[in-house]
Amino acid sequence: MRALENHVHLVGNLASEPTIINLASGEKLARFALATRVYSKNELGKVESAKHWHRIVAKGRFASIMEEFAEKGARIAIEGKLMSRFFKTKDGQNRYSTEIEVDDVVFLGHGNIAQSA
Numbered sequence: 001m002r003a004l005e006n007h008v009h010l011v012g013n014l015a016s017e018p019t020i021i022n023l024a025s026g027e028k029l030a031r032f033a034l035a036t037r038v039y040s041k042n043e044l045g046k047v048e049s050a051k052h053w054h055r056i057v058a059k060g061r062f063a064s065i066m067e068e069f070a071e072k073g074a075r076i077a078i079e080g081k082l083m084s085r086f087f088k089t090k091d092g093q094n095r096y097s098t099e100i101e102v103d104d105v106v107f108l109g110h111g112n113i114a115q116s117a
Contacts, residue, residue, distance in 0.1 A: 008100050010054060011077045011108070012036035018066045028063035032056050032070065034078065057083070058102040069107055079104040
């Protein structure tokens with residue numbers, strides 16, 4: 001049952017090209033937003049959809065893969081875990097963010113590069 005704890009699977013589209021950060025340690029970090037849709041029926045039985053945005057963080061080789069292959073609108077599947085962090089803005093305000101840290105990524109519908117990382 002532990003394998004199911006803090007485990008996230010999402011399929012969606014990239015909102016923009018990833019922002020790549022080169023850390024002092026030499027490791028890469030990729031940050032991007034993934035858009036997903038949730039479908040439901042309203043009280044009249046009509047199917048409606050709502051778009052949801054998710055903050056995603058990829059580290060190491062996954063960041064390098066995102067840097068090389070990811071482009072705005074690309075359809076991808078990710079597997080990862082929820083991570084929360086606190087940080088201070090440049091003007092000293094405390095902020096809280098929940099992100100999904102990538103453990104695996106699959107590019108969908110990219111012809112030759114559709115693959116599991």
